[in-house]
Amino acid sequence: MRNTRAAVLVGDLLRTYAKPLSIQELHEHVRAHLPSTAYSTVYRIVGRLEAAGRVHRVDWRERGSRYEWSGLPHHHHIVCSLCGRSVDLDDADLGFSEERVRAATGFLVDHHSIELEGICPSCQR
Amino acid sequence: MRNTRAAVLVGDLLRTYAKPLSIQELHEHVRAHLPSTAYSTVYRIVGRLEAAGRVHRVDWRERGSRYEWSGLPHHHHIVCSLCGRSVDLDDADLGFSEERVRAATGFLVDHHSIELEGICPSCQR
DNA sequence: GCATCTATTGCAAGTTACTTGCAACAAGGC
DNA sequence: GCCTTGTTGCAAGTAACTTGCAATAGATGC
Known part of the structure; x- marks a missing residue:
């Protein structure tokens, strides 16, 4: 994978921001530095990063x-x-273990996804 | 909500099958009994059931x-x-409790979604 | 049962987000 | 610098989901 300017911008943001970002958000970030960048370019960069295992997808229901x-x-x-x-x-915060699922169901767990939604401490005030 | 023939078929299948179904699958089921039924009809029935709280959506990543x-x-x-x-x-099988999340993060949990993927006992053989 | 009211339907078209083809371009090796 | 080949921008193509609208059919009251 070549270190093109757009790819470096996408990779750096994902690495340093360390939170899930949508392609839209990544595109906006890249355009701030390289205004001519197309959405499809960011889309393909993310696809390449995912294929290379450097990035993974997370689904946040309504938030895409x-x-x-x-x-x-x-x-x-x-x-x-x-x-x-x-x-x-992390799994320990949730009390989760694949072992436990194995015991309850007999399934060999490949992958698990846990997404929670709630009100954060500062919005509770 | 009126008890139209298509709506009854959709509701009955969801209730008795007791597992998540896609709109496609529901549509195929309805068409088997009422061949003229359009996809959009099933789509809207499901939307109405969801709005009425009788049904809820589940996301199975690749399976839609x-x-x-x-x-x-x-x-x-x-x-x-x-x-x-x-x-x-259920949550107990997973060791999960919202209380635990509250303690770890301070968030008031509204909703949680846990989806697992693995190999079932019979496919392991 | 029958008329009436209005939710519901079928159809077709619209929208959205995601994907892809292709010719021009630029990163990286030599 | 020059060449090779991965990348890009653009525009067009998908697929899945949504919606407008006139026709239809549950439900209600008589």
Whole structure:
């Protein structure tokens, strides 16, 4: 994968922002630095990053599908339904283990996705 | 909401099948009994059922969005990535509690969605 | 049962977000 | 610098989902 200007901008933002971003949001970011960049370019960069395993997709129901840097430790998200901010949670915070699912169902778990929505502490005030 | 023939077919299938179904699948079922039924009719019936709270949407990533009868006890699913069959899991099977999330993050949880994918016991053989 | 009212339907067209073909372009190796 | 080939911008193409509208059919009251 070539280090084109747009690809570097997309990769850097995903890596440093460390939260899921939509292609729209990535596109806006790239255009701020390289105004001629097309949506389809960002779309394809993200596809390449995903194929290379450097990024993975996250679905936030009403908020659409988003992409997050894969180098982060495994975690899930809780998104504030008022302000949209997200906080990370790991399996231990949730009491989750694949072992437990295995015991309950006999399934060998490949993949799990946990998405939570609620009101964050600051919006509760 | 009127008890039209198509709406009764959709509602009955969702209630008795008790597993998430796509609009496509519901449409095929309705057409088997009422061949003239349009996709958009099923689409709107499901929308009405959802608005009435009798059905809710479930997202199964690659398998698309599906709808499930709401009268069932709260649960999640693990879907076999080979045969597509799903098994229900409740929060206790997962060790999950909103209280725990509250303690870890301070968020008031509105809604949570947990979807698992793996290999079912019979496909493991 | 029959008339009436209005939700519901079928059809076709519209919208949206996502995908792709292709010729021009530019990153990286030599 | 020059060439090779991955990338880009543009515009057009999909597929799935939505909607407008005139015709239809549940439901209600008589």
